Amino acid sequence: MQLTATPFICSVLLQYGADANIEIPFKSFEKILFVAESNIQIKDLKNATAIRLATLFRHKDIVKILLKDSNELEISKCLRFLERRRTRYDIISVISTFIKGKLEEKYEKLNLIVIYCYVAGNRRHCRFLAYSRNVVQTIEGRIYDIKYLIQNPCKINVKEILADLQNRNIEESDRLTVEAAIQHHGERLFKNHSNLNVISGSAIKSMKSGSILKRKPCVVLYCSSKGYIPFDEDPFPKTLYVGKKDVDVDVREGYFALCPAGITMSEWNNPLRIGGSIGKKGGLSGTLGPFVELSDGSLGFITCAHVFQNDNPGRNVEVVQPSYSSFAGMDITDEDRKCGFLLHKVFNCNQEVDAALVKVLKRHPERALFTIGSTEELLETGFEVNDKPLFDDGSIKETIDPEDVKKIEIKFGCKTGLTRGAFRLRGCSVRVAEATTFSSPNVVMKNQYEIQSIGPTSFFQPGDSGSAVFLVDDTNRLHCIE
Template sequence: MMRYENENLSSIHISKTDIRVLMETHSNITLISASSVKSIGYDSTSPKPPIKMKTVVIYCRVKGIIPFGESMFPKHIGGFQVDVRESVVSFAAGHEGLRMGDRIEPTGDKSFGTLGGFINIDDNRLGFITCAHVVCPSSENPSSILDYIYNTKPSVSILKENGRQKEIGIALQGVFNLHETSNTSIDAALVELTEKDKFPETGHFSEKNLTQESLQQAGFEDHDSLFFCDGKTAFVSEFTRDKVLKVGATTGITRGELHYMHPEASIDQKEGFVSEREFRLSGQIEIRPLGCEYFIKKGDSGSFVFLVEDGSPPMLKCVGMAVAFTSHKTCLMTPISNILKSLNLSASQLTKFKYEYKKDRHLQIITLMFQDFEKRMMESMKTTMDNGLASVKNDLSSIENNLTKAKDDLKSDISTVSKNLAEVKDDLSSLKNRMTRIEKKT
């Protein structure tokens, strides 16, 4: 709506009294403002442009719902028509935390890779997983990567907007067993976050290489609908038919599908690590691109790969981490279960985030309103019942008092009757004696 605004609104005056009354009597209101246009067609399935008209705008959490015990919004305020719109007001305080898919670099080096996913190291420490070769300088001999991580605990940085690095963490441990062919090859590192102002706030992904078009091609309406918040994982087998995706520092979001289970690969020393030694990748999963040229490119190493389950929005389950790519444009992915096990971690340690998908907000607000309605109804019923019980109690107390009085009166009456009966008995006895004497004389 803001793109249609082009007039000065100084002529629209709203009295403080009207504002105070509205705010006090309508719990759904979030903002009272003004506009040079009026929205139309709220109930229509096809959106319509607004009409030119100066209006008083009442913003609320959700339209079409009147909280229990409240009235409808007024049609006019201060001689202007009222336009009701939806919006919420929030504090702008916060920090720009790290996100999955962010570009990370070895401090002091220009090589880079991708932040895979966040992990709870313990109750007090947070970190993330990426490839071991990502946290080491490009000049480091691959054969000494493990020693380098163990001995130096290399720092990892992000690249700030001014082109300078900012250190965010240190690599605590790494696994790099690309010379073993009997087991699943692992190229992974655990990095502890040391800068609290960079701790992640949400389970959303880096927006730097995401476009609306790429999101929609991947089946997501917008960036808000792409998140990994519950820390769930899944296994991939030759029977898996669901699509996968990753968000990398170079190529952003790309989709793929299972191509082949457990391929054997040898790292091309000319294109990969410059070394006299051959490195092998075993026990990987090969992913072919879907709707894109490459699934990953250089700089995407470390990206977590997710299984995409149908839903609104689609739900993600982590299945692995992208490690290498081929010249025929496929990706080699290490299963997440093997990576976690090699780092002495469990799937339950994958960081979980609270999330609120914007399309759920209406339902959440309506749910809250009905909860409020239910609460008020219960309070009203409780008050009514309490008042009724108090009235019944008073009535019972009155009846009890009346019964007590009646009992006392009855006791008094019985006592009087007993006394009268005794007197009658005495009179009858006296009369009998008289009759007896009269009979004797005759």
């Protein structure tokens, strides 16, 4: 006897009223089924329905057709059966995609991104995990008898972050080892773990969700939801081997996002100043970076490319200061806002570049002045009222040497103003994660400098994209970090 079925036959049967949920006595087919697949047990087949049979024998096209006519209990039984046989990713994908669609339909207004995952340490304990920026508290429920969680992807574990902020200094030898581990394993980690957002380092290893802290240098893997692993992936490694050492791994919740702003405060500057708000009509805001001399002798300035993510360079892309989403501090016309046009942009993750070049047409500066909001900002960052920072000499710092790690860095951004920080790590890797940005392409930026904030103000916030970061030497001279 041979059992045959095709998607066409199933479609015709359903079209003419066949019941997909009828149970079929299976005793007479025991031998055939054992020959077909020896690890299928009779308890899995007793009184089986059409979708259970199609699932058992991996007829994914038939499973796809039967899903919409099968009841919730049968679909959940199929998925539970597959959880015990994890090699059947093709069938798992068909059923989980169907349930994801139902979950997205139920919460249509939340714009969910749904993944099917298992709980770390228990590969049979599965969940549907959904992300939405439109939720504050986690939403829990069940769909097809499987638990689901809806979370905001930008949530973090405050205990771990606060502990790390207080103990961020890594000894030079340990820091070099951590950086080498990131350099050696980073590409493979991003390839193998879709929920990985940032690879960094720390002097502190956290355990039990931050309730236990141990001073030990480690590589930190920041993911969207700690403890949940996409179904077809392995858990994060516990150690990374580099040279002749095993470096510990600490998994935490965290995310990375490009930071153009929708609303920011910045006055109209005449002449233009480093740190002012810039943008385009109908677009996002960024920060005016350092001035540069162009090949034709004219003046330009650097900012970030992702503020102009959908634009082609040319005179048709007019750049304004301040941006249209910014408060100008006075009544100004559209013509007054214009300051230049987009000349060139590069967003290349392989070259670690996110930069745009704007040619200045109006309000040319004679000196490289900064937008400094108050005397307090100057004093907090180590300057004096009669010794304001300038960048007239155009000094560039191409590489960060070990002795530079102990020096102060400052930044002028249109959102946070003048802030200061200290180097934490050279060579951290970040992914503009799809779960956190809801955009594509899903790119990895390698070999990034990581700077920690010093003082009451965050070193960087949304709206500061394009800001220049300067290393301050012992004489308060500024060196722009490349």
